[in-house]
Amino acid sequence: xxxxxxxxxxxxxxxxxSKLDKSxxxxxxxxxxxxxxENFSLxxxxxxxxxxxVEISNGIVGFSVIEKLRQQKVxxxxxxxxxxxxxxxxxxxxxxxxxxxxxxxxxxIFDRTVVRKFNKERIEKIIIEATEQxxxxxxPILEKPKNLKNFLSYNSKNIELIFADLNSSNKKLELNRTxxxxxxxxxxxxxFTESERTLILNNKNVKPININQNILRAETATISIISIxxxxxxx
Numbered sequence: 001x002x003x004x005x006x007x008x009x010x011x012x013x014x015x016x017x018s019k020l021d022k023s024x025x026x027x028x029x030x031x032x033x034x035x036x037x038e039n040f041s042l043x044x045x046x047x048x049x050x051x052x053x054v055e056i057s058n059g060i061v062g063f064s065v066i067e068k069l070r071q072q073k074v075x076x077x078x079x080x081x082x083x084x085x086x087x088x089x090x091x092x093x094x095x096x097x098x099x100x101x102x103x104x105x106x107x108x109i110f111d112r113t114v115v116r117k118f119n120k121e122r123i124e125k126i127i128i129e130a131t132e133q134x135x136x137x138x139x140p141i142l143e144k145p146k147n148l149k150n151f152l153s154y155n156s157k158n159i160e161l162i163f164a165d166l167n168s169s170n171k172k173l174e175l176n177r178t179x180x181x182x183x184x185x186x187x188x189x190x191x192f193t194e195s196e197r198t199l200i201l202n203n204k205n206v207k208p209i210n211i212n213q214n215i216l217r218a219e220t221a222t223i224s225i226i227s228i229x230x231x232x233x234x235x
Contacts, residue, residue, distance in 0.1 A: 004032055004040040005048075005132045007139060012042060012049045016065040025061040028053070039066075045138045047071045072137045076233050077181025079104040079159065080226065081151060083188035084115040085218050091126055093219035098130035098140055100226045101233075103181070107145040112190035116145075148196055152203060159183040161206040164225045166191065166215065168208035175232050176205075182233075184225045189218050 006024050020028065028034050034053065040063075042051050048069045055062035080102045084090060094105065105127075109116055124142055131139040160176055162184045175182060185200065192200070200206055211224045 004028070004034065005135070006040065006042055007128045007132055008042040008044055010044070012044060012047065012065055014049075014065055014068065016049075017054070018063065020061045020063065022060065025056075025059055028061055029056060029059070041069060043137045045072060048137055070137070075103050075138055076101065077104070078102050078226065078229055078233070079106060079181050079183035080222065081106040081108050081183055081185040082222060083108055083110050083113045083186070083218060084118050084145070085189060086115060087118075089217070089219045090115070090118065090123075093222050094123055094126050095130045096219075096223050097226050098127050098136070099134040100223070101136075101230045102140050102226060103138065104141045104143065106143045106151060106183075108151055108185075109145050109147050110188045110196060111193045113188045114190075120144075148199060152199060155183070156203040156205065159205060161185060161200070161203055162225060162229060163200050163206050163208040164211055164221050165197065165208040166210060167197070168210040170207075170209050171211075173207065173209050173228055173232065175229070177233075182229055184222070184229060186218060186222045186225060 006020070010018065028040060034040060036053050036056060039050055039052050042049050042065070049065045050067040050069055051063040051065050053061055054064050078101050080097055082105070084107050085093065097105070120142065127139050127142060160182045162173065162182060164184060164186045187196070201208065211221065211228065216224065
């Protein structure tokens with residue numbers, strides 16, 4: 001398999017021919033310096049394919065699909081309900097959570113959320129780049145921000161909610177694998193309010209867990225809880 005992987009949103013099939021966009025063409029020809037006749041791989045949410053460069057015209061790469069490399073397997077659904085945080089930490093959190101297997105990002109505006117707006121296009125670009133780098137096929141979905149009540153009322157009966165709660169005495173996590181998906185919920189930089197904690201704990205499928213005796217930054221808590229869930233699901 002080629003170690004150069006690019007996300008391609010359109011449908012792919014054997015002998016399919018098309019062109020890359022300007023940014024991807026520049027990456028292949030100027031950064032990776034691959035030439036006509038050389039191969040790279042393309043993927044979307046369904047499969048990954050081997051493609052060959054057949055032309056380079058005005059800086060744009062034309063390609064032909066020559067072989068299917070692998071099909072997307074049924075993904076383990078791991079969702080992350082989180083508070084947006086400051087830009088550099090936010091970017092890092094999204095990147096690492098993608099690498100660890102999150103399949104859906106759900107931004108929640110909590111009472112103590114500081115960052116209430118973010119650049120969706122920039123975050124989606126980070127998601128794609130992390131998907132390419134980590135050998136995944138399925139880029140995670142990024143939902144629109146919502147408040148906690150709306151999130152819980154719409155999703156709480158259909159998910160197993162893993163609540164990263166500093167106040168919990170529970171330090172062991174057991175997952176019910178018959179319930180899909182599994183969703184970790186991590187609070188803002190100022191932590192949950194008591195009313196938010198009560199709202200979350202009143203859900204039937206919630207499992208609170210204290211993942212560390214220290215107070216963790218939001219991005220550290222996120223990476224920790226997703227790592228734990230991903231590890232348990234891989235056993």
